[in-house]
Amino acid sequence: MNNVKIKVEDFNFHYGKTHVLKKVSMDIVANKVTGIIGPSGCGKSTFLRSINRMNDTILGAKAEGRIILDGRNIYDDDIDVVEVRRKAGMVFQKSNPFPKSIFDNIAYGLRINGVKDKYYIHERVEKSLRDAAIWDEVKGRLNKNAFELSGGQQQRLCIARALAVEPEIVLMDEPASALDPTATLKVEELIQELKKKYTIIIVTHNMQQAARISDFTAFFMMGELVEYDVTSIMFTKPVKKITEDYITGRFG
Amino acid sequence: MGHSRFKEKMIHGLFFLNGLVAVIVLVGIFALLVTKSISAFREISLSQFLFSANWNPTATFVAPSYGIWSMIVSTFMVSLGALCIALPLGIGTAAYLSDVASARVREIVKPIVEILAGIPSVVIGFLGIVLVGPVIAKVFHTTNGLNALNGSILLAVMALPTIISLSEDALKSVPKSFEEASLALGATKWQTLVRVKIPAALSGIIAASMLGMGRAIGETMTVLMATGCALEMPKSFLDSVLTMTSTIAIELGEVPYNTTHYYALFAIGLVLFIITFVINMISDIILHRYEKVIK
Numbered sequence: 346m347n348n349v350k351i352k353v354e355d356f357n358f359h360y361g362k363t364h365v366l367k368k369v370s371m372d373i374v375a376n377k378v379t380g381i382i383g384p385s386g387c388g389k390s391t392f393l394r395s396i397n398r399m400n401d402t403i404l405g406a407k408a409e410g411r412i413i414l415d416g417r418n419i420y421d422d423d424i425d426v427v428e429v430r431r432k433a434g435m436v437f438q439k440s441n442p443f444p445k446s447i448f449d450n451i452a453y454g455l456r457i458n459g460v461k462d463k464y465y466i467h468e469r470v471e472k473s474l475r476d477a478a479i480w481d482e483v484k485g486r487l488n489k490n491a492f493e494l495s496g497g498q499q500q501r502l503c504i505a506r507a508l509a510v511e512p513e514i515v516l517m518d519e520p521a522s523a524l525d526p527t528a529t530l531k532v533e534e535l536i537q538e539l540k541k542k543y544t545i546i547i548v549t550h551n552m553q554q555a556a557r558i559s560d561f562t563a564f565f566m567m568g569e570l571v572e573y574d575v576t577s578i579m580f581t582k583p584v585k586k587i588t589e590d591y592i593t594g595r596f597g
Numbered sequence: 598m599g600h601s602r603f604k605e606k607m608i609h610g611l612f613f614l615n616g617l618v619a620v621i622v623l624v625g626i627f628a629l630l631v632t633k634s635i636s637a638f639r640e641i642s643l644s645q646f647l648f649s650a651n652w653n654p655t656a657t658f659v660a661p662s663y664g665i666w667s668m669i670v671s672t673f674m675v676s677l678g679a680l681c682i683a684l685p686l687g688i689g690t691a692a693y694l695s696d697v698a699s700a701r702v703r704e705i706v707k708p709i710v711e712i713l714a715g716i717p718s719v720v721i722g723f724l725g726i727v728l729v730g731p732v733i734a735k736v737f738h739t740t741n742g743l744n745a746l747n748g749s750i751l752l753a754v755m756a757l758p759t760i761i762s763l764s765e766d767a768l769k770s771v772p773k774s775f776e777e778a779s780l781a782l783g784a785t786k787w788q789t790l791v792r793v794k795i796p797a798a799l800s801g802i803i804a805a806s807m808l809g810m811g812r813a814i815g816e817t818m819t820v821l822m823a824t825g826c827a828l829e830m831p832k833s834f835l836d837s838v839l840t841m842t843s844t845i846a847i848e849l850g851e852v853p854y855n856t857t858h859y860y861a862l863f864a865i866g867l868v869l870f871i872i873t874f875v876i877n878m879i880s881d882i883i884l885h886r887y888e889k890v891i892k
C-alpha cells in the first residue's frame with residue numbers, strides 16, 4: 346500500500362497480566378478512513394489508544410513492539426508524548442466536553458499550545474466548528490456552557506475541539522454510538538469530509554456503518570488482527586471464514 | 598408485616614429525634630448568646646460595640662468602653678493570614694496526592710495529614726511559643742515572635758488537614774473523561790491539572806478553604822498562646838494582637854457576673870457565632886451546588 350501514515354509492527358499490549366493485543370502488524374494509509382471492527386473486548390479501544398499513547402495513563406500497562414508515525418517509533422524513549430498526541434487527535438466514545446463555554450472548549454487546545462493571538466483563536470474556533478458541521482447551530486451562543494448542547498451536538502463539539510489543534514490523524518472510538526440516526530448521519534458525512542485533510546481511524550460496532558464510511562477495514566478478535574483489507578473486499582469476499590461469520594452477524 | 602412497619606417507624610422516629618436534638622442545641626446556644634447580649638446592648642450602642650477600637654471595660658477614672666473593632670480586625674487578620682499560607686500549601690498537597698504521588702506515598706502521607714488534625718491546639722500553641730516564635734524573632738528582628746504572623750502560621754497548620762483532604766476529594770471526583778480529553782489534546786499533566794482539574798474542582802476547594810477558615814476564626818487556645826495578646830489596632834503582621842476568642846477566654850474567668858462587661862463578652866461570642874455560621878453556610882451552599890454540577 347502506498348502512502349503509509351502509520352506502520353504498526355509486532356505490537357503487543359498488556360494490562361498487568363492480561364495480554365490484550367497480540368502481535369498486531371498493519372499499515373494505515375494516509376487520508377483514508379480505516380475502520381476497526383470486532384467483538385466487544387477484543388482490544389479495539391486499546392489499539393486506538395495505543396496510537397496516541399493514551400494508555401500511558403493506566404497503571405500497569407505495558408506496550409511492546411513499534412508504532413511508527415511518520416517514520417518515528419512513538420514508543421521510543423526519547424519521543425515527546427505530548428507531540429504524539431498533538432499529531433493524533435482523539436474523539437472518545439462518550440462525548441466529553443469540558444465544563445467550560447463552547448468557545449473555551451475549542452480554544453483550549455490552542456491556548457495550551459501557547460497561542461495568544463485573540464484574532465487567530467477566533468478564526469480557528471470558527472473554522473473548527475464549521476469543519477465539524479456544528480457552526481450554524483452554535484454560532485449565536487459561543488459563550489454558553491457546552492453542557493447545554495444535545496448529545497449529538499456535544500459529540501460534534503468534541504470533534505471540533507480535536508480538529509482545532511490541526512492534527513494529522515483523528516482517532517475515533519465509536520463516535521456515533523450514543524447518537525440518534527440523524528446525528529449519526531451527520532457525523533458520518535463529516536468523516537467523509539474530514540478524510541480529505543486527515544487520516545482517520547474509527548472503531549465501530551455497526552457493520553453497515555463500517556461498510557459505508559471506511560476505505561479499509563480491520564477485523565480484530567481476541568487481541569489479534571484477523572483480517573485487514575480494502576473495505577469492499579472485506580465485506581464481499583473475505584479470505585477467512587470467521588471474518589465472514591462476524592460480518593454477516595452469525596456471531597458477536 | 599405490621600410489626601416491621603412499626604419497627605421502621607421507630608427507627609425513623611429515632612433518627613428524627615437525633616436531628617431534633619442537634620437543632621435544639623444549636624438554637625439553645627444561639628438563644629443564650631442573644632439573651633445575654635441583649636443585656637449588653639442596653640448599655641452599649643451596637644455601632645460603638647462593633648466599630649470602635651477602644652476596649653476598656655474595667656476603666657475606673659473614665660467611663661468604661663466596649664469597642665471590639667481591633668479584635669475583629671485581629672481575628673480576620675490572623676485567619677486570612679492563615680488562609681493565605683494554608684491555601685496554596687493545601688491545594689498543592691491535594692494535587693500532589695491525587696495526581697502525582699504513587700499509591701505508596703499516598704498511603705503514608707494521608708494518615709500523617711489526618712494525625713495532624715488530631716494534635717491538640719495546646720500543643721500547637723506550645724510549638725508556637727518555643728519554635729515558631731523564636732524563628733520569627735530571628736528572621737524579622739523583633740523582640741519576641743508572638744504576633745499575628747505566628748498565629749497565622751499555627752492556624753494554617755491546623756487548617757491544612759481539612760483543606761487537604763476536602764480538596765483531594767474534590768480533585769478526585771473530577772471525571773476522568775475531562776482529564777483524558779485534555780491529555781488527548783496534547784496538554785501536559787501540569788496544564789491539565791491547572792486548567793481543567795482545579796477549575797472543575799473549584800467549588801469543592803473553595804468550600805474546603807471556607808471550612809478551614811471557619812475553624813481558624815473560632816480557634817482559641819493556639820491564638821491565645823502565640824499572638825502575644827496585645828490589645829491594639831494591629832498595623833502589621835509583626836504586631837502582637839488580641840483576637841475575639843482570646844478576649845473571651847482571658848476575661849470571662851475574672852469578670853463579675855451580670856455586669857455589662859460580662860454581657861459584652863457574650864456579645865463577642867454572638868458576633869463570632871454569626872461569623873462562623875455565615876461562613877459555614879456559604880461553604881455548604883457552594884458544596885451543594887458543586888455536587889449537582891458533578892452529577
Ligand SMILES: Nc1ncnc2c1ncn2[C@@H]1O[C@H](COP(=O)(O)OP(=O)(O)OP(=O)(O)O)[C@@H](O)[C@H]1O
Nearest residue numbers: 360363365383384385386387388389390391392403
Ligand atoms: N484499564 C484497563 N485495565 C485492565 N484491563 C483493561 C482495561 N481496559 C480494558 N481492559 C481489558 O482489555 C480488553 C480489551 O479492552 P478494549 O476496551 O480494548 O475492548 P474493545 O474492543 O474496545 O471493546 P468494546 O467493543 O466493548 O469497547 C478487555 O478484556 C478489557 O477487559
Ligand SMILES: [Mg+2]
Nearest residue numbers: 389390391518
Ligand atoms: Mg471500546
